[in-house]
Amino acid sequence: MAKEIKKIAIYGKGGIGKSTTTSNISAALVEAGYKVLQFGCDPKSDSTNTLRGGKYIPTVLDLLRQNPNVDAHDAIFQGFQGVYCVEAGGPAPGVGCAGRGIITAVELLKQQHIFEELDLDFVIFDVLGDVVCGGFAVPVREGIAEHVFTVSSSDFMSVYASNNLMKGIKKYSNQGGALFGGIIANSINSDYQKSIIDDFVDKTGTKVIEYVPRSITVTQAELSGRTTIEAAPNTPQADIYRSLARKIAAHTESRVPTPLEIDALREWSANWADQLLAIETNEVRGERAGI
């Protein structure tokens, strides 16, 4: 009997650090001895780059474009300590339907029972963030993933994307869809940034899984085509990713989130804007006083 595979999806606004975070989680998990497959579900197709020396791999849709009867094995590549890497890929910008592309790619691997065959412990989907259409919601639907996390900074746009994701999860939650695990707070370097995210999880009945600071170590590792875990294993940043990976491995209970309605969300952000302004003017006054 095959073991239970833990299926996780990580969403977030474009450029917020999904792939960086996901790849470090995958790297930390393989380092800890688990068998992991990372599935990039973003037409950018760069999710797994830092797991494979900065190199792009042929995507499922690339293969499908050439041959309608793709063998899913051809789309699977191994990287850091044997981690499996797959990229869904996408059409050329401005043509076709990227959402349908994600559906097609995910279904292809599912149909060919790849996850079971590879005897995996974890499948991690790294999905383009704002749940703009049904295609990007596919990992949430029909139990393809069980736990969904979102990567978010304290920026409003990023919080907005997380809130949207929660709405998507809520919609599918009574149809056997995935539930919400929590927020991975990225680029949190100051107290007020932390307070914003803390307040948001409070309002939406969820929690922060880990606070990940913005760090030059990450940039250096990325430039060398590697994850922080691989390039700088003995740094505090690597330890934070390890801690995050342990928490995700131990995570069992996800919930139906209670996202904010759009008006409430706007009011919430307006409130924070006022508070930030107050903080800033205080700082300015403080500086003046110091002269």
Place this chain on the structure above:
Amino acid sequence: MTKILDEPRYACALGAAQTVQAIYRAVPIFHSGPGCAGRVSGNSGTGYLSTNTFPCSNIGEAEVVFGGEGKLREVIANSLKVIDGDLFVVLSGCTTEIVGDDIVQVVGEFEDASKPILHVNTPGFKGTNYEGHEWVVDALIKQYLSTLPKGEKIKGLVNIWGPVPSHDPYWIGDFRELENLVREIGLTPNIIFGEHRGIENLNNVPLAEFNLLVSPWVGLQNVQLLEEKFGTPFLHYPTLPSGAHESSEFLRAVAQFAGLPPEPVEQIIARHEEEYYYHIERNVSVFFENRTASKMFSTVSTAHRALSVAKFLVNDFGLMPNKQYITENVPEKHKARIAQYFKEFNYNIQAEAVFETDGYKIHEQIKQEYYAGPPLIAGSIFEKKITKELDGNFICISSPFSQKVVLHSSYVGYHGGLKFLEDLYTGVYQTYN
């Protein structure tokens, strides 16, 4: 919110392929899945091309993901090679529109092709086959007729619009009868649809002295566009004339618009009416001594057909109208005007026009109505059963038909009115004798 529609009586915008097909030697090219193409071309018979040979890009999942423009390009290029047509019209279906294929650009690449190639966005979610018909005609005007060298107007030439091919099988007979009527008063009719008229008639459209639209709404935007593009005035005559009274009114209106002297027209009318009423009188026993005759009626059809039949039954045949059900999902902007048409019968008789697309809801209302005896229901095959339940008289005037085969006959004109009575009372005889 979308709901389930019981007994729909129209098709989706892609059904406008039938409009293209009705232009002799014009070829529709489907940019859609094979299922859509099969469905909409399935019941429109064959013609210059069999519907089975209509080119189609047959898009599948790969085209959804990566876009279907490449496949469309291929199909257009190959269609030009293997099909001997005069005009090609690319029609897009829902899927290719959702995916965002740019058919305008792909068709634009064929600017220098040996034959004109047009494009029309006809996703089903945007409208019905009736609206699709208008979009096809608009495309003919904008993308083809506007590119022709300017010519002199031809005195007495009249473009006739109104009937929509081929959803209503009477369309071709209706066109022919309108043609006959217009020709009789000395004008030269020009119709682009039907046998062997084709591109030659199409090319003459900008040269007409005026456009004659015989329809409550379908085609109105087309004649407006023709006026804008070619300065051609139009006469919008909402009622498709059936029977003596309406046909005479029609002839007078057209003659007046064309500036023809009234006397010769009145002579023609008199001759027709004499013949018409001779037949009515001869058979009056059939109509009035029949104890099953209905006194009140409802039509269940397109605005076009319902208005035609209702006007005939009230103004010519002397029945009283009950509710008139308009079934083709008429665009909102036309509804008030159409409702008004049903309030303008002779003797100040008025009827209520009910815009309803759902067969179940229509039948529920019919059951509630008072018909002062056996109702006469003029509708589609969907109304046959309910009419029977109500012990009424039924005549099939509307799609879906599958009740009778219509080759070229028509209820339009003086002869058309008589033909309507033949059919109506054949039905009565078959029910009771």
